[in-house]
Amino acid sequence: MKALILLFWQMLRFKRGPEDAPYSTYLLMLVIGCNFAVTATGQWIARPSQANMALMMPIISLAVELIFMALLLNIKQLGARFVQTETSVLACDTLLTLAVLPLLMIGLSLPAQSPMLKLLGLVEVVVLTWAIAMRGFIYHRALNISPFLGYLLAFMLLMFTLSITIKIFPELLTQATAAAIEASKPR
Numbered sequence: 001m002k003a004l005i006l007l008f009w010q011m012l013r014f015k016r017g018p019e020d021a022p023y024s025t026y027l028l029m030l031v032i033g034c035n036f037a038v039t040a041t042g043q044w045i046a047r048p049s050q051a052n053m054a055l056m057m058p059i060i061s062l063a064v065e066l067i068f069m070a071l072l073l074n075i076k077q078l079g080a081r082f083v084q085t086e087t088s089v090l091a092c093d094t095l096l097t098l099a100v101l102p103l104l105m106i107g108l109s110l111p112a113q114s115p116m117l118k119l120l121g122l123v124e125v126v127v128l129t130w131a132i133a134m135r136g137f138i139y140h141r142a143l144n145i146s147p148f149l150g151y152l153l154a155f156m157l158l159m160f161t162l163s164i165t166i167k168i169f170p171e172l173l174t175q176a177t178a179a180a181i182e183a184s185k186p187r
Helices: 002-012 026-047 051-075 079-109 116-143 147-168 171-184
Strands: none
Touching: 002 079, 002 171, 026 079, 051 079, 051 116, 051 147, 079 116, 079 171, 116 147, 147 171
């Protein structure tokens, strides 16, 4: 287990690629389950009164990731790379999500006007950028595309996932808009 975590940590640091991950459908299923559990937990912590969102948002994200990667790898006749690619992406995503959970809990315990919230927001943006870069790096290696196209693909899949999520849960857009208006008011 320690060797696997170290492997995925090295991927997060762009030192190893998905080709270094073990080819194991059992491991992929385990990683999918862990990713769902960790992501749903984070969503539930952020929105305890909206359990349906906490469960559906990770399902949407996983479905988009798995379907698009299966399609793209098969179009490029690289379908045999699917298990290692998705094991890598989802394991790294799980590690990043685990790292952010304490920050989420700290942020929720702070008063609304706390200056620490801005710092936590900045850290969250850095981690999101790191997650996009990690996915782009793995896509670049798995699909034999340029790093730029890998990063672009990672960003596009994120935007596609967000658009589906907002279509299913339009109240998220209303909540985000209200929060942005509140944050932009002079104090």
